[in-house]
Amino acid sequence: MNFMEKEKSIGVFDSGIGGLTVVKRIASALPNESIIYFGDTARVPYGSKSNETVIEYALEDASFLIHKNVKAIVVACNTVSSVAIPELRKRFNVPVIGMIEPGAAYTAKMTTSKRIGVIGTRATVNNKAYSKNLRKYIEDVFVIEKACPLFVPLVEEGWINKEVTRQVAREYLRELVEQKIDTLILGCTHYPVLYDVIQEIVGKETVLVDSGIAAAEAVRADLSRLGMETNSRARGRIEYFVTDIPATFKEAAQIFLGKTIGEVVRIDLEFLKELKLRIIETNNTK
Amino acid sequence: MNFMEKEKSIGVFDSGIGGLTVVKRIASALPNESIIYFGDTARVPYGSKSNETVIEYALEDASFLIHKNVKAIVVACNTVSSVAIPELRKRFNVPVIGMIEPGAAYTAKMTTSKRIGVIGTRATVNNKAYSKNLRKYIEDVFVIEKACPLFVPLVEEGWINKEVTRQVAREYLRELVEQKIDTLILGCTHYPVLYDVIQEIVGKETVLVDSGIAAAEAVRADLSRLGMETNSRARGRIEYFVTDIPATFKEAAQIFLGKTIGEVVRIDLEFLKELKLRIIETNNTK
Numbered sequence: 001m002n003f004m005e006k007e008k009s010i011g012v013f014d015s016g017i018g019g020l021t022v023v024k025r026i027a028s029a030l031p032n033e034s035i036i037y038f039g040d041t042a043r044v045p046y047g048s049k050s051n052e053t054v055i056e057y058a059l060e061d062a063s064f065l066i067h068k069n070v071k072a073i074v075v076a077c078n079t080v081s082s083v084a085i086p087e088l089r090k091r092f093n094v095p096v097i098g099m100i101e102p103g104a105a106y107t108a109k110m111t112t113s114k115r116i117g118v119i120g121t122r123a124t125v126n127n128k129a130y131s132k133n134l135r136k137y138i139e140d141v142f143v144i145e146k147a148c149p150l151f152v153p154l155v156e157e158g159w160i161n162k163e164v165t166r167q168v169a170r171e172y173l174r175e176l177v178e179q180k181i182d183t184l185i186l187g188c189t190h191y192p193v194l195y196d197v198i199q200e201i202v203g204k205e206t207v208l209v210d211s212g213i214a215a216a217e218a219v220r221a222d223l224s225r226l227g228m229e230t231n232s233r234a235r236g237r238i239e240y241f242v243t244d245i246p247a248t249f250k251e252a253a254q255i256f257l258g259k260t261i262g263e264v265v266r267i268d269l270e271f272l273k274e275l276k277l278r279i280i281e282t283n284n285t286k
Numbered sequence: 287m288n289f290m291e292k293e294k295s296i297g298v299f300d301s302g303i304g305g306l307t308v309v310k311r312i313a314s315a316l317p318n319e320s321i322i323y324f325g326d327t328a329r330v331p332y333g334s335k336s337n338e339t340v341i342e343y344a345l346e347d348a349s350f351l352i353h354k355n356v357k358a359i360v361v362a363c364n365t366v367s368s369v370a371i372p373e374l375r376k377r378f379n380v381p382v383i384g385m386i387e388p389g390a391a392y393t394a395k396m397t398t399s400k401r402i403g404v405i406g407t408r409a410t411v412n413n414k415a416y417s418k419n420l421r422k423y424i425e426d427v428f429v430i431e432k433a434c435p436l437f438v439p440l441v442e443e444g445w446i447n448k449e450v451t452r453q454v455a456r457e458y459l460r461e462l463v464e465q466k467i468d469t470l471i472l473g474c475t476h477y478p479v480l481y482d483v484i485q486e487i488v489g490k491e492t493v494l495v496d497s498g499i500a501a502a503e504a505v506r507a508d509l510s511r512l513g514m515e516t517n518s519r520a521r522g523r524i525e526y527f528v529t530d531i532p533a534t535f536k537e538a539a540q541i542f543l544g545k546t547i548g549e550v551v552r553i554d555l556e557f558l559k560e561l562k563l564r565i566i567e568t569n570n571t572k
């Protein structure tokens with residue numbers, strides 16, 4: 001393994017800003033690794049788009065990360081993870097880590113009653129991505145999935161500790177509590193911001209699974225298997241790229257990371273499309 | 287005036303589905319007119335996008351309506367109305383009716399205390415579009431604008447008559463009530479769905495302005511001025527076109543129109559881009 005290869009950054013992309021909760025988990029699990037974050041804020045949300053459109057956009061987003069020379073790609077978005085992983089793995093020669101597989105594998109270790117709840121956006125729940133994956137890991141598993149579309153705007157509004165947020169959570173989670181689940185997957189990267197509220201509603205005996213933690217562990221395992229961990233002992237850098245106004249992203253980032261971030265660079269969508277054409281063509285003729 | 291010209295449809299476009307409340311108002315004010323609705327559901331929401339992007343998309347959306355041979359274009363979206371109207375008027379030779387100007391003019395007739403509230407998406411409020419327009423119509427006007435980002439997902443969730451919706455509304459509207467406004471502009475096409483809840487919170491002495499009603503009156507005035515009203519005595523047809531999955535749109539349409547709708551046709555984004563190039567080039571060489 002070339003020395004320089006190990007010092008490349010980990011690439012993380014999301015349709016917008018939610019992926020920052022995953023960045024937080026990776027930075028905490030692998031503090032010496034550098035991270036390049038790409039948020040497609042101009043085209044967020046992907047959840048209301050068709051699968052073909054999501055795959056198309058995901059290939060463009062990943063092409064940007066490849067252009068930035070990353071050693072692994074983390075798909076920090078459950079919607080994209082549920083539809084685009086096979087295509088991304090086919091097109092790119094670096095490890096591609098999604099949210100669903102690690103989250104499901106982690107959940108399999110945590111559940112004892114095999115009664116699992118999954119909450120996410122409408123797209124993730126409609127795709128039944130977690131249910132399908134959980135069945136691979138747990139025999140006779142009972143899964144109940146519930147879309148919670150108001151959680152994302154509540155988080156983005158910064159209404160984390162409000163009574164109205166608790167009321168919305170109670171409304172959404174009632175069914176899951178009644179079904180006596182012992183493990184609840186937070187199947188959307190925004191939801192860890194509401195961790196405490198959700199834990200309060202489902203009760204402290206229910207295990208909450210933050211797929212970001214599971215994904216960070218999967219990244220660690222992949223890098224270790226490939227001998228690609230950094231040798232650096234310094235804290236890694238985090239760079240941010242978005243497709244719409246950086247100011248809006250910077251403001252919202254504080255809610256997700258709990259701290260202010262430095263420079264955010266805007267990337268043009270046309271450039272992104274060009275990159276995809278160029279990079280995918282090169283890969284295919286290898 | 288050519289007889290056939292009068293029998294063309296009125297074109298209405300929006301970034302998604304909210305414009306249906308405007309369709310409802312136009313159909314009610316001008317029941318014999320036919321309407322072509324275009325919802326850019328693949329790229330919704332526009333509110334988080336830059337002004338240049340919104341203008342670009344608006345030109346594409348309007349090009350589709352021109353391609354369908356409409357006699358007027360209604361911009362049934364406050365965000366688009368606040369940034370793209372001048373460009374649309376420059377490019378197309380039909381009347382272009384937005385939400386902001388008619389809404390502001392209507393408000394000027396309703397207020398007695400000259401203390402006006404405006405609620406809308408973050409983009410509309412940040413653009414201060416209503417404030418600027420109200421100042422044209424009312425001297426010494428006091429305007430307080432408030433973004434209510436949770437109203438759109440509450441409507442789309444169908445949570446119209448729930449206690450939690452009332453609580454969110456109370457939270458958002460408290461400031462406006464304290465400022466003793468006498469008129470409140472519903473500056474987002476989703477909000478008329480929450481009319482009753484909002485009226486309850488602000489009190490029945492506060493006049494609510496549904497810009498859709500004002501826009502429908504503006505359409506009537508423009509068609510009349512140009513001698514373009516239909517001669518038909520039959521109920522007009524309404525046709526629906528969207529850029530993403532028609533099924534999702536059809537389902538949600540029921541919340542907005544209070545009834546099921548017929549066929550919804552999906553339009554490809556690439557075709558839209560081509561249309562824009564073709565139509566705008568033709569117009570410019572006229």
